[in-house]
Amino acid sequence: MPAHIWALTVKEFLALLRDKVSRMALIVPPILQLVVFGYAASFDLNHVPYAIYNEDSGAASRDFLARFAGAEVFQPVAEVNSDAQAARLLESRDVLLVLHLGPHFTRDLLLHRSASVQAIIDGRNSNTASIALNYVSAIVQGFNEQWAADHGWGRPPAMLKIRAWYNPNLLSRWFIVPGIVGLLTLVVAMVVTSLSVAREREAGTFDQLLVTPYRPFEILIGKALPGLIVGLLEGTGIVLIAVLWFHVPLLGSLAALYLGLIFFLMSAVGVGLMISAAAATQQQGLLGAFLFLVPAVILSGFATPIANMPPAVQTLTYLNPMRYFLVILRGVFLEGDGVSLLWSQYLPLAAIGLLTMAAAAWLFRHRLY
Amino acid sequence: MNTRLVGLMRKELLQIVRDPSAIAIAFVLPVVLLLIFGYGVSLDAKHVLVGVVVDAPTPQTQSFVAGMRRSEYFSVQTFSDIHRAREALRERRINGIVWLRGDFSRLALTAGDAPVGVVVNGVDANDARILEGYVQGVWAQWLEREAQLRGGRLTLPVDLQSRIWYNPAVRSRDYLVPGLIAVIMTLIGALLTALVVAREWERGTYEALMATPVSMREILLGKVLPYFVLGMGGMALSVAMALWLFHVPLRGSALVLFGSAALFLLAALGMGLLISTAAKSQFVAGLIAIIVTFLPAFILSGFIFDIRSMPEPIQIITHIIAARYFVAILQTVFLAGNVWSVILPNGAALLAMALFFLGIVARLSRKRLD
Numbered sequence: 171m172p173a174h175i176w177a178l179t180v181k182e183f184l185a186l187l188r189d190k191v192s193r194m195a196l197i198v199p200p201i202l203q204l205v206v207f208g209y210a211a212s213f214d215l216n217h218v219p220y221a222i223y224n225e226d227s228g229a230a231s232r233d234f235l236a237r238f239a240g241a242e243v244f245q246p247v248a249e250v251n252s253d254a255q256a257a258r259l260l261e262s263r264d265v266l267l268v269l270h271l272g273p274h275f276t277r278d279l280l281l282h283r284s285a286s287v288q289a290i291i292d293g294r295n296s297n298t299a300s301i302a303l304n305y306v307s308a309i310v311q312g313f314n315e316q317w318a319a320d321h322g323w324g325r326p327p328a329m330l331k332i333r334a335w336y337n338p339n340l341l342s343r344w345f346i347v348p349g350i351v352g353l354l355t356l357v358v359a360m361v362v363t364s365l366s367v368a369r370e371r372e373a374g375t376f377d378q379l380l381v382t383p384y385r386p387f388e389i390l391i392g393k394a395l396p397g398l399i400v401g402l403l404e405g406t407g408i409v410l411i412a413v414l415w416f417h418v419p420l421l422g423s424l425a426a427l428y429l430g431l432i433f434f435l436m437s438a439v440g441v442g443l444m445i446s447a448a449a450a451t452q453q454q455g456l457l458g459a460f461l462f463l464v465p466a467v468i469l470s471g472f473a474t475p476i477a478n479m480p481p482a483v484q485t486l487t488y489l490n491p492m493r494y495f496l497v498i499l500r501g502v503f504l505e506g507d508g509v510s511l512l513w514s515q516y517l518p519l520a521a522i523g524l525l526t527m528a529a530a531a532w533l534f535r536h537r538l539y
Numbered sequence: 540m541n542t543r544l545v546g547l548m549r550k551e552l553l554q555i556v557r558d559p560s561a562i563a564i565a566f567v568l569p570v571v572l573l574l575i576f577g578y579g580v581s582l583d584a585k586h587v588l589v590g591v592v593v594d595a596p597t598p599q600t601q602s603f604v605a606g607m608r609r610s611e612y613f614s615v616q617t618f619s620d621i622h623r624a625r626e627a628l629r630e631r632r633i634n635g636i637v638w639l640r641g642d643f644s645r646l647a648l649t650a651g652d653a654p655v656g657v658v659v660n661g662v663d664a665n666d667a668r669i670l671e672g673y674v675q676g677v678w679a680q681w682l683e684r685e686a687q688l689r690g691g692r693l694t695l696p697v698d699l700q701s702r703i704w705y706n707p708a709v710r711s712r713d714y715l716v717p718g719l720i721a722v723i724m725t726l727i728g729a730l731l732t733a734l735v736v737a738r739e740w741e742r743g744t745y746e747a748l749m750a751t752p753v754s755m756r757e758i759l760l761g762k763v764l765p766y767f768v769l770g771m772g773g774m775a776l777s778v779a780m781a782l783w784l785f786h787v788p789l790r791g792s793a794l795v796l797f798g799s800a801a802l803f804l805l806a807a808l809g810m811g812l813l814i815s816t817a818a819k820s821q822f823v824a825g826l827i828a829i830i831v832t833f834l835p836a837f838i839l840s841g842f843i844f845d846i847r848s849m850p851e852p853i854q855i856i857t858h859i860i861a862a863r864y865f866v867a868i869l870q871t872v873f874l875a876g877n878v879w880s881v882i883l884p885n886g887a888a889l890l891a892m893a894l895f896f897l898g899i900v901a902r903l904s905r906k907r908l909d
Contacts, residue, residue, distance in 0.1 A: 191823045199830045207838045209853045211667040216848045227683045233695065260704060262880035263867075266847070284698040293706030293804050296714045297582045297665070298845045304672045305700050310699045317696040325651030326682050327599075328643070332671055334661030335628065342664035356827060365825050372821075452821040453734050454560045456828065460726055461568065464833060465575050474580045475666050477587070483579040504662050 178384065178392030185369075186362060186396055198401060200270030200354045204408055205381065207350050211473070213342040215301055220267040221248040221259050221417035228276020230317075232521050234287070237313055243305050256290065266292050267302055279317065328464065337505045347418045348499040349472040352492055355405045355431070356438050356466065360459050362397040363442030367534070376408050376534075386531040388442065396441035396528065398432075404433045412503075424500035426509045430498035433519035436493035447533035466492045543753050551735075555765060567695040569777045576719050577785045582711040584669050586614040590624040590633040593617070593708030597644035603655070603681050609638065628660060633661040633668050637835040639760035647685075660853045663750055705790075705874040716787045717869035718842030720777045721862045724800065725836040727773050728807020729814070731766040733828035736815035736904075755904050763897070770804045771797070783871070791872035795882060799872070803865040809896025810861070816903050826850050836862040841870075864888045 176337040187193050220238070224231055250256045256268040267401060269452040270288040274501050278285040278492050280309045318325065337344050370376035379389060409427070412418050420427075445458035467475070469483065469491035476484055501507035501515075555561040591607065593600045607613050616633060618624040625638045637666045638656035645655035657674050659667040670806075706713050737744040748758060778796065781787045789796070811828065818824035838844060838863035846854055857863050864885040 189820070189823055191818065192826055195823070195826045195830060199862050203830075203834060206853060206856060207834070209842050210849045211828060211838050212848065213668075213844065214848065215845070233598050261875060261878050279696055282694075284694050285696065286698045286700055289699060289701045291701065291703050292875050293703035293709060294705045294714055295841070295845055296703070296709045296711050297843075298848075299706070300672070301665075301668060303703070304668060306701070307672075307675065307699060312699050314696045320695075323694070323696060327647035327651050327685050328603075328653040328655050328678070328682070330657055330674065330678055331654045332657040332659070332674070334664075334667050337661030337664055337667070338663040340661050340667055345663050345665070353834065357834065361826050361829050364829075365822050369822050369851070374645075395908070413610065427588050451558060451560070452825055453558060456734065456825045457560045457564055457568075457730060459825075459829060459909055460730060461571070463728065463829070464572060464722075467837065468576055474582055475584065478581040478584055479579045483575065486575075486579075486644075493691070495569075500662055 172388075174384070175388050175391050176391065179395045182392055182396045185366070185398075187426065196358065196404075200358055200404055200408060201411065204350055204354055204411050205415065207353075208343065208347050208412070211346045211350065212298065215243050215298065215305065217245040217441050218243055218267060218302055218305075219247040219265045220244050220269060221250050221256060221265045222246060223250045223253075223256050223268055223270040224275075225251075225273040225326055226271050226275035228280075230276040230279045230285075231271050234271070234275070234313055235269070236308050240472065241305070241309060243302075252298075260290060261293050263292065266298065267306070267395065269306075279321075279410075282321075284324070309529065319528065321325070333478045343416065344418050344504060345500065347412050347416050348503045350469070350500050351405070351412055351468075352434070352495045353472060354408055355434065355495075356402055356463065356492060358404045359397050359401045359435055359438035360442050360463055361499075362400050362518055363393070363439050363450050364446050364459035365455045366393055366396075367443065367446035367448040367530075368452045371449075371450055380535065386534045389534060390527055390531045393443055393530075394439050397433050397442065403434040418503055418505050421506035424509050426483075426498070426507060426512055429516060430495060430508060430519075432510065433516050434491055434495040434498070436523030437519045437526065440490070440523045440530065441535070443530035444526045444533065447530045466490050469493070471496050488518070489522070491519055491522050541757075544749075544757045544761055547753060547757060551761055551765045557767070557789065558608055561731060561766075561769065563666045565773040568727060568730075568778060569773045570780070571670050572723050572726075573716070573719060573780045577712065577716055577780070578670040580666070580712075580715050582669075582715075582718070583709075584666060584673075585611055587612060587670055587673070588616060588620045588636070588885050589613050590616050590627055590636045591676045592619075592621050592624050592636065592638045594639065595640035597882050599644045599647050599685070601641045602684060603639060606677045606681050606684075607870065610673065610677055611721070613677075625658075628658065628778050629662070634666070635674075637674065640818055653867055665716045670777070687734075692704075710787060713874060714870055716781045717873040718840070718866050720774070720781065721803070721840060721865040721869055722833070722836050722842055723777060724770070724774060724803060724865070725832055725862050726805055727770050728804055729811040729828050731770060732762065732808050733814050733824050734809030734821045735762055735766075735834065736812060737824040740819045741821055754843075755901065759812070759897070759901060759904060763805075766808055767801075767804060771801065771809065774800045774804065787873055789873055790876040792877055796869075796872050797876055799865065799868045799886050799889065801859060802886060804892055805893035806861040806889055806896055809893055809900060812900045813896050813903075816900050839863065842865045842866050858888075862887060864892075 222235060248259055259265045262270060268290040271478045275285045291302055334340050411421050441462055446455050449455035449458055469487050469490055476487050498512055498515050556873045591604055608615050621638055627633045628636055636658040643653045659670050661667045664734045703709055727840050782789055814827045818827060839860045846857050867885045868882055
């Protein structure tokens with residue numbers, strides 16, 4: 171690299187790392203957040219508090235409830251004996267679920283009749299509610315199979331044998347942690363780039379830079395390199411924590427992962443510099459960073475699948491670099507994808523990177539107003 | 540109100556009008572974000588691509604597949620043999636496979652327990668679990684139909700009846716939109732104020748302010764009040780969109796909603812001011828605002844991931860996130876009503892956080908130059 175571009179890069183690094191707070195801000199939060207979010211971000215339920223409303227005193231109801239007591243997912247916290255009590259616990263969010271067994275539970279079962287059990291679930295978080303209902307159904311089904319076998323009820327004509335590929339125990343952590351790797355890499359890239367030009371514009375030093383013999387693309391390289399280098403280093407640290415701390419399997423090749431990381435950083439740095447170059451003040455740069463960051467995360471497929479979005483929004487996601495990076499991360503981590511399978515993800519990233527960087531270089535001299 | 544304070548607020552308002560980004564933050568940001576997210580964020584999978592393999596077609600298998608085709612949850616694609624279906628699953632062209640083997644009908648009509656092979660792509664564990672639930676639904680209905688064909692009724696030992704309160708149709712949008720309001724208000728609050736004090740430090744106007752007779756309290760009030768009004772405007776806009784665009788029911792009172800929003804906004808503005816006051820440079824304040832606002836509010840607030848399922852130490856950490864209390868109130872007031880046992884403790888926590896942040900800001904902002 172020509173010495174004068176290197177000098178510019180060094181200056182950018184100094185501007186970024188000069189201040190103790192911004193040095194810390196670059197290193198500590200991403201690592202801390204990965205650990206906290208890695209534990210926090212999960213759709214799996216644990217220790218769901220539930221209340222028992224059992225009007226039956228027979229042995230069958232005790233057997234039935236024992237299955238819930240033995241399940242890791244559920245935790246009994248109260249026994250109630252009226253609908254009103256149950257309602258109060260649900261309403262105040264003390265329990266998520268109330269299991270109501272009627273007075274004839276055991277009698278009905280012994281008479282070879284269906285005994286009904288009511289599960290009342292707090293639907294304020296509807297996703298939690300449907301997952302909890304799935305767990306309840308699974309436990310009820312287990313009880314039914316056992317009871318039918320022990321008491322000669324005959325077998326149903328068919329049964330489901332369900333297997334899940336790539337993630338046999340359906341741990342949502344395996345899905346979420348690679349996603350967080352993408353999230354934090356994006357945040358770091360935005361932090362490094364989105365204010366860098368706006369700050370110089372506000373201080374007036376950008377005009378000075380423009381009258382030097384540097385050409386716009388040289389300034390661009392000088393501004394982009396710190397983002398790429400910091401992003402690569404932090405990305406490596408984050409991947410290491412995902413593998414060594416959270417034990418997410420990394421089945422695919424490192425080459426595929428790093429190729430993805432480099433292309434993704436190119437596009438993220440490009441977007442960040444474009445925002446920064448378009449902004450007149452740091453306030454505007456910060457606003458632009460958020461206006462990109464928030465939709466980029468929410469419409470990436472990180473927590474809610476892109477397939478559930480309406481077609482128009484799905485089309486919009488093709489502009490989102492996070493979308494491609496998440497496919498790469500999950501493919502490499504969990505499905506063992508190599509480089510050859512992922513070109514359809516690398517190329518859009520490279521295209522977004524080149525376009526936004528070109529736009530940023532153009533904006534250096536031709537700002538909107 | 541005294542004239543000095545009015546003057547300060549006038550100055551702040553002029554600054555807001557001059558750089559329209561503050562108005563954009565309060566009004567454009569919520570509209571854009573709610574539109575994209577309200578339409579874009581959903582956990583309700585529909586028309587999931589599922590491959591079906593039937594080795595030997597019979598009336599029983601036809602009835603099973605017809606059940607899947609009738610369901611709006613599936614988009615069925617038939618494969619001639621299991622290997623092709625597996626290949627399609629590997630290449631992510633389908634999300635799951637349902638396989639009815641050659642001996643399905645023979646076993647179903649004689650011994651029972653004929654296996655239905657189900658394979659799902661488990662990478663997105665939540666999605667996979669939802670898909671499993673859908674297949675179970677189809678299976679249960681098929682059992683019912685088969686029992687009726689044989690002139691009986693299906694009797695399972697335990698017949699589970701479920702009621703999902705507050706959201707019987709299990710529309711994920713009804714719980715995500717109130718939570719989104721909390722995330723968006725977090726951003727508005729922090730973005731509005733994160734740079735305002737740092738900007739004055741950088742430009743030297745803060746020193747000039749110190750030389751005037753205005754007290755520190757008045758300076759802070761002058762900073763908080765205009766942005767508070769802007770933020771509440773953004774809140775009103777968000778609530779209007781939730782009610783009339785996304786048709787989320789509001790079962791509690793609007794008074795409780797806006798009362799808690801006011802408390803939350805004070806806490807969020809206080810946090811922004813704290814960042815700004817502590818950083819003293821817009822650049823550093825901007826970095827911190829990006830890092831500490833959005834992702835924590837997104838992941839640790841209970842907006843999408845349930846706090847009660849997090850490990851104990853993480854649950855404790857969530858208590859320092861103001862959005863957590865606001866999300867709890869919003870989900871309850873929108874979907875359940877005025878449940879005071881939820882509103883009061885969470886409202887008290889918001890009040891405490893607002894006082895804490897604003898108190899620290901007041902302490903840090905003495906008339907000193909270091």
